[in-house]
Amino acid sequence: MAEQLNSLEELGTVAAVAAPEAPVHVKKVDALGRSYATGKRKDAIARVWVKPGTGKIIVNGKEFNAYFARPVLQMVLQQPIVAANRAGQFDIIATVAGGGLSGQAGAVRHGISKALTYYEPALRAVLKKGGFLTRDSRVVERKKYGKAKARRSFQFSKR
Template identity: 80%
Template sequence: MADLSSLKDLGVAGQASAPARERKVDAQGRSYATGKRKNAVARVWVKAGSGKIIVNGKDYSAYFARPVLQMILQQPIVAAARNGQFDIIATVAGGGLSGQAGAVRHGISKALTYFEPGLRSVLKKGGFLTRDSRVVERKKYGKAKARRSFQFSKR
């Protein structure tokens, strides 16, 4: 019979215990993450502060004028119950406003988990750490659009 001493550190049903996540913070006390959605890419820095959110040099409410987009940005902060505790600086490029808001939300969520690893379970449960992989389908030759055919003419 084989030696089973190597299996002692494994938990229930042969599962190894989850590795403890460590904090990823730079010299200025900021955590950095990249968020993506559709064709938009956001670079996000999170640091302890008064709750300011700046996107491309403007206040987030000025950059994202629609209340729905502002709510999308706030979702991970509200879910983590950290309102007014972090200053967030984001630069976002590509895509439209909706994709950019989703990219910033994804970046904020990832940066929060790097700054405070204990928030990971809450943000993961809310679905904020999953990159929405839906992108526009490419146009095919012989088609008017991605799937739309040209109008059929019998005569």
């Protein structure tokens, strides 16, 4: 019995010593000094590069306020930059494909957030708290057989 207690005590100390440490996030930058990330939302996928600069945001070769004409979408794009207090410090180049404008704006926002954390790991806490690093997983529900749409039934006819 005493031998079992000793072995259990040893196991307890080993388990306490082998507790996992908090992950250390390192700066991920390519040879040109840029940080790259992929953002996704609905059916849209955005490839985003972040580098130090004057605050220009280019989406598919156009200024972001020309590509996203609605002020709401422009605001969505700038949310992670404003939350991190980095307005005017980074140039952002993004290519986005798939989905509509709203999904594309969300994808670019997700990509900007991830790229900022890769360039400056200290910003991770702020962006995570704002919910910018979480991929919004809501997608269009598929159509089911025997239904007019995903959930809508055909119109009922009494006769």
